[in-house]
Amino acid sequence: MSTTIPKTMKALKSFGPKDVRVVDDAPVPECPPGYMLVKVEAIALNPTDWKHADLLAQPGYHHTLGCDYAGVVLSLGPSITKSFNPGDRVSGYVHGSKHEDPSAGCFAQYAKVKADIQIHVPDHITFEEAATWPTGINTVGQGMYSPDGLELPWPDAPSKEATKVLIYGASTNTGVWAVQFAKLSGLYVIATCSERNFGAVRALGADEVFDYRDGVECGRRVREATGDGLGYAFDCVSEGDSMAICAAALTSKPNVARYGALLPVEFPRSDVKTSFTIGYTVIGEEFTFFGNKVPAKPEDFEFGKKWWALSEKLLAEGKIKGEPTIREGGLNGVVKGFEDMKAGRVSRQKLVYRIGDTS
Numbered sequence: 001m002s003t004t005i006p007k008t009m010k011a012l013k014s015f016g017p018k019d020v021r022v023v024d025d026a027p028v029p030e031c032p033p034g035y036m037l038v039k040v041e042a043i044a045l046n047p048t049d050w051k052h053a054d055l056l057a058q059p060g061y062h063h064t065l066g067c068d069y070a071g072v073v074l075s076l077g078p079s080i081t082k083s084f085n086p087g088d089r090v091s092g093y094v095h096g097s098k099h100e101d102p103s104a105g106c107f108a109q110y111a112k113v114k115a116d117i118q119i120h121v122p123d124h125i126t127f128e129e130a131a132t133w134p135t136g137i138n139t140v141g142q143g144m145y146s147p148d149g150l151e152l153p154w155p156d157a158p159s160k161e162a163t164k165v166l167i168y169g170a171s172t173n174t175g176v177w178a179v180q181f182a183k184l185s186g187l188y189v190i191a192t193c194s195e196r197n198f199g200a201v202r203a204l205g206a207d208e209v210f211d212y213r214d215g216v217e218c219g220r221r222v223r224e225a226t227g228d229g230l231g232y233a234f235d236c237v238s239e240g241d242s243m244a245i246c247a248a249a250l251t252s253k254p255n256v257a258r259y260g261a262l263l264p265v266e267f268p269r270s271d272v273k274t275s276f277t278i279g280y281t282v283i284g285e286e287f288t289f290f291g292n293k294v295p296a297k298p299e300d301f302e303f304g305k306k307w308w309a310l311s312e313k314l315l316a317e318g319k320i321k322g323e324p325t326i327r328e329g330g331l332n333g334v335v336k337g338f339e340d341m342k343a344g345r346v347s348r349q350k351l352v353y354r355i356g357d358t359s
Contacts, residue, residue, distance in 0.1 A: 003074055003086075005037070010358055011064050011108035012331045014057045014097060020338075022331045022358065026064065029103040029112040033079040036115045038090060042131040043107050043334075044068040044324070045351045046173070048279075050338035052097035056290065065334075066096040066107030067279075070121055070130035080115040082305075091130040092118030092308070093138045095280045099288040107331060109355055114283050117304045119312035132322030132350040133315065135279060136177040141307035142277035142300070143234055143260045144178060149275055150232050150260045155319075156310055158186030164226055166190045166249050169236035170206060171197035171348045174262065178234055179204040180320040190222055190230070192245070200348060215241055219248025231257050238263040238276075247272070325349040330358030 011026035031037045049065050057063065070091040073084050084090065094113055096105035103112065121130040143149045144165075153159040165182055169175045170191035182189045183205035191206035198209045208225060210218050222230060226249075233246040238261040247268045250257035254271040261267075261276040278294065280287055284301025287294050314320045327333050330353050337351045 003039070005074060005110070009109040010331060010355075011105075012066065012334055014053045014061050014063045014065055016059045016061055017057050018054050019057070020053050020065065020335055026108060027103065028110045031075055031077040031112055033077050034114060034116070035112045036076040036080065036084060036118070037074045038069070038071040038111055038113055039074055040069045040071040040106055040109060040111050040355050041127040042070045042352055042354050044131040044134075044353075045334065045337050045341065046135045047341060048135070049096060049107075050341055053338065056097065056099075061102070063097050063099075063102045064105030064108050064111075066105040066111075067094050068131055068134045069094060069106035069111060069113075070127040070133075071111070074110070076115065082116045082118070084115060084118070084120075089121040089123070089127070089130075090118045091121050091133050093134040093279070093282060093304075095283050095285075095287065098280075100286075107334060109358075117282055117301070117308050119308050119315070122316050125315070126324075128324040128326055128352045128354070129322050131352050132173070132324050133311075136173045136322070136350075137311050138279050138282055138304070138307075139174050139262065139277075140177045140181050141304070141311070142279060142282065143262065143275075144181065145307065146277065146300070146303050148277050148300075150234060150258050152182070152187065152232065153185045154310070155181055155184035155314065158184065160186065162186065162188040163232070164188045164190060164230050166192070166222060166230055166233040166246065167206070167236065168192045168212070168233060168242050168246055170201045170204070170209070172236045173348070173350050175201075175236040176204060176323075176348065177320065178236060179206050184314065184319060190226065190249075192218060192222075194347075197348060212241070212245060216244050216248050219245040222249035223252070226251075228252055233257070233259045235259065235261045235265075238265050243267050322350060323348070324352040326352050326354070328357060329353065330355055332359055333357075
C-alpha cells in the first residue's frame with residue numbers, strides 16, 4: 001500500500017479549559033519507535049475526553065483529544081513486535097490529551113498509536129463498531145483481570161464455580177463490556193442499571209438485575225439474593241451512591257470481599273480490599289494526571305499486550321461486540337456529543353463519528 005501522507009490535517013484540539021476547536025492545519029504526527037501511523041476512519045467518545053478538555057486542559061494547550069478510533073495502517077516505526085502491515089484495518093487504545101505530547105490523541109484524520117496494543121479489525125466488522133472497542137475493553141481488562149484489579153478468572157480459563165460478581169452500572173459502555181467478559185469467564189453476573197435497561201442487560205448475559213435507583217436498599221437486596229455471599233464488585237460508575245450500594249451488596253464477612261473502581265474513591269468499608277486503575281498506564285510510558293507524575297509501568301504494557309491479543313480473538317469470533325450510535329458531523333459534531341454526555345443524555349450509547357463527515 002503506497003499512500004502520500006500530507007504534512008497537515010484536520011484535528012479536534014484543546015486549547016485550554018473548555019476551549020475545544022476543529023483545526024485544519026495540525027501537523028501530522030511523527031511515528032516514533034514502537035508506534036505506527038494510521039489513517040483514522042471512525043472515532044468514539046468517552047467521559048475522559050470531555051473531562052480532559054474541561055478539567056485538565058491548561059492555558060496554552062494545543063492538544064489533540066481522543067482515545068478510541070478505528071482506521072487503516074499507513075506506516076510503521078521501528079521496535080514493533082506485533083505483525084502489522086500498511087493497509088491493515090486496526091483499532092486500539094490511544095492516550096488522548098496527554099500533557100507531555102500534544103500530538104498523542106486520535107480525534108484527527110491521522111494518529112500515531114502504540115502498535116503492540118492495537119488489534120486487527122476483520123473485514124466483516126465496520127470501522128464504526130471497531131471504534132467502540134478500545135477504552136471499555138481496556139478498562140475491563142485492567143479493572144477486572146489484572147494484578148492491580150480484581151484478578152478474576154480470564155475468559156480463556158473460565159471459572160468452574162460460577163463465582164458471583166456485581167457489575168455496578170451495567171448499562172454504561174464499560175458495564176456492557178464487563179458483563180460480556182464476565183460471562184465468558186464463567187461468572188454469575190449480578191448487574192445494576194435503571195429499570196428501562198433491564199432487558200438489554202439481561203440480553204448481554206446478566207443473571208440477575210437490580211435497580212440502582214433504590215439506593216442502599218438495592219445493595220441490601222443484592223446481599224439477600226446472594227445469601228451474603230457476594231465476593232466481588234466492579235463499579236463502572238464510581239460516583240454518587242455507587243460505593244455505598246456496592247458496600248451494602250458485598251458479603252458482610254470481613255476481609256473477604258474485593259471492590260474495583262474506575263476512580264480513586266473513598267470506600268465506606270475498611271474490611272474490603274479496594275483497587276482502581278488508570279487506563280493510560282497500558283501505554284507503558286510516564287504521564288501527568290491531575291498534576292501528578294505517574295511513572296511508566298512496563299508491566300501494564302505487557303499485561304495489555306496479552307489482554308488485547310485475547311480480546312482480538314474474541315471480537316473476531318463475535319463472542320463480544322460493541323454497539324455504535326453513529327452521529328453526523330464528524331469532528332464538528334463531537335462538542336455536541338460532549339455536552340450530551342455531561343448532561344446525562346447518553347446511557348448505553350457509544351457515540352461514534354466518521355472522520356470523513358468532517359466539513
